[in-house]
Amino acid sequence: MKKVLVTGACGYLGARLSKYLAENGFRITAFDSFDPSMYSQWTSLMEEVIIGDIRDETILYNLAKKQFDIVIHLISLDHNRSEDEPNFVSSINVMPTWNLLDKLSKNGLEKFIYFSTQQVLGKLPSTIIDESSPPNPINKYGLTHLLCEQIVNYYNEITETKCINIRLSNGYGSPVFKENNCWWLVINDFCKMANERGEIKLLSDGSPQRDFIHNLDISRAVGVLIKSKEDFIDNIFHIATGETWAILELAHIVADIYKGRYNKEIPIFLPDNSISESPELYQNEQRFNIDITKMKKLGFQPEISLQKGILELFEYLNSLYLDSSDIY
Ligand SMILES: NC(=O)c1ccc[n+]([C@@H]2O[C@H](COP(=O)([O-])OP(=O)(O)OC[C@H]3O[C@@H](n4cnc5c(N)ncnc54)[C@H](O)[C@@H]3O)[C@@H](O)[C@H]2O)c1
Incomplete structure (x- = not known):
């Protein structure tokens, strides 16, 4: 070993x-x-x-x-x-x-x-x-x-x-320790806002891209x-996953998964306090694409879809209120 x-x-x-x-x-x-x-x-x-x-x-x-x-x-x-x-x-x-x-x-x-x-x-x-x-x-x-x-x-x-x-x-994904410094990461932050405040608020116009x-x-x-x-x-x-998303698209994905899980619509606020109705604004923008061929050649393939990872985060956030176990 x-x-x-x-x-x-x-x-x-x-x-x-x-x-x-x-x-x-x-x-x-x-x-x-x-x-x-x-x-x-x-x-x-x-x-x-x-x-x-x-x-x-x-x-x-x-x-x-x-x-x-x-x-x-x-x-x-x-x-x-x-x-x-x-x-x-x-x-x-x-x-x-x-x-x-x-x-x-x-x-x-x-x-x-x-x-x-x-x-x-x-x-x-x-x-x-x-x-x-x-x-x-x-x-x-x-x-x-x-x-x-x-x-x-x-x-x-x-x-x-x-x-x-x-x-x-x-x-992104749930932390193992409650003290972990991870709630500034965009997907984690969106899930926490959705869970705690019933809304998502963007700090940018939603155009920046992330993998x-x-x-x-x-x-x-x-x-x-x-x-x-x-x-x-x-x-x-x-x-990386090799998939690039605009921040606005990620906000809508989190809101859609939240709706599917809790049967409740949540608003996505843009910095000027208007509400974003659709993720389509940046859909035709050119994107960078992080190439992961080298890791794939070693036999690695990402397995956790955004859907699964975001649901896992909601499970974690709920467990904070319900569960007293010391590890996630
Ligand atoms: N989190 C991400 O999405 C991300 C993305 C790209 C790269 N990285 C890199 O991956 C690495 C790990 O990231 P992370 O998010 O787990 O960071 P983190 O801040 O959660 O973890 C860093 C750890 O280092 C420890 N530490 C700091 N200073 C120390 C010291 N002087 N002596 C002993 N321990 C000390 C801290 O206590 C902490 O537990 C970092 O190098 C980071 O830059 C992270």
Whole structure:
């Protein structure tokens, strides 16, 4: 059984991923600054839970001694906090990637999987975007992820460790921990507004486009990368569905699913407080399309439809009022 270190294991994606890998036969060491001890069902799945700050040299030194087969690195500030002062932002978003690779690749590490983002590409043109599309970040969050990709590429070149960059589009789906920072994600936010306020309010005109993938499909994709016997010389992989939606279309999809489940119409308010009657406004707009051929060639195919993922979110939101169990 492979021994896997997940950093950021208590975050929105890390908690789901650690649970999925533990349930699929991996020995997981979960590392995070968040203390998950009140989630006893989740912690009981982990081989070890280490609470600490990734900037701490002693912690890195002790992690290196544990001789992991695989590291999955998910620690980063979100896009808002990444706009903070450069020394602070790079100490969390960039330096830990370098330090982890520097220390752990010397100890027989087989694979290092880095969670990057589609935002390294900057503004997406309305074409097919494959992994060779040139990066051109337009915010600090994208910039720091691109710097990490370069560090990952360097270690892929000069060490025996297979170092992989995942370029993730946008996740959605229920969190494992109530504290997870996930309600700013557009689909999650729309479901929460529908559930709590009986309305959806858009912050934009609804024209921005997104590719959303459910967090369980993200976990499955990582499982495929872990098991693959590829040489990973070509080491960037899109994790996405390959389906692009305008935000307005997503709002109408959430409202339609809400109506089907609760038999109740909810209004979709545009920023000028007018009500959107139809999702068709942007239907003829050209779209970008995130190409997922490389992941498909490894055997990965997203399985959770928007319909299923949104229903799952409504189930979760209802369970918050009804259920006192400690894990979802
Ligand atoms: N959520 C998405 O849709 C999405 C999309 C693209 C890329 N990503 C990337 O995937 C990764 C995981 O995203 P997420 O949504 O789970 O983020 P998250 O903020 O929920 O999780 C990050 C975790 O890192 C931990 N952490 C932060 N600073 C730390 C420190 N100094 N020491 C130890 N732990 C620390 C936090 O406690 C948190 O649990 C990030 O790199 C993110 O940029 C996420």
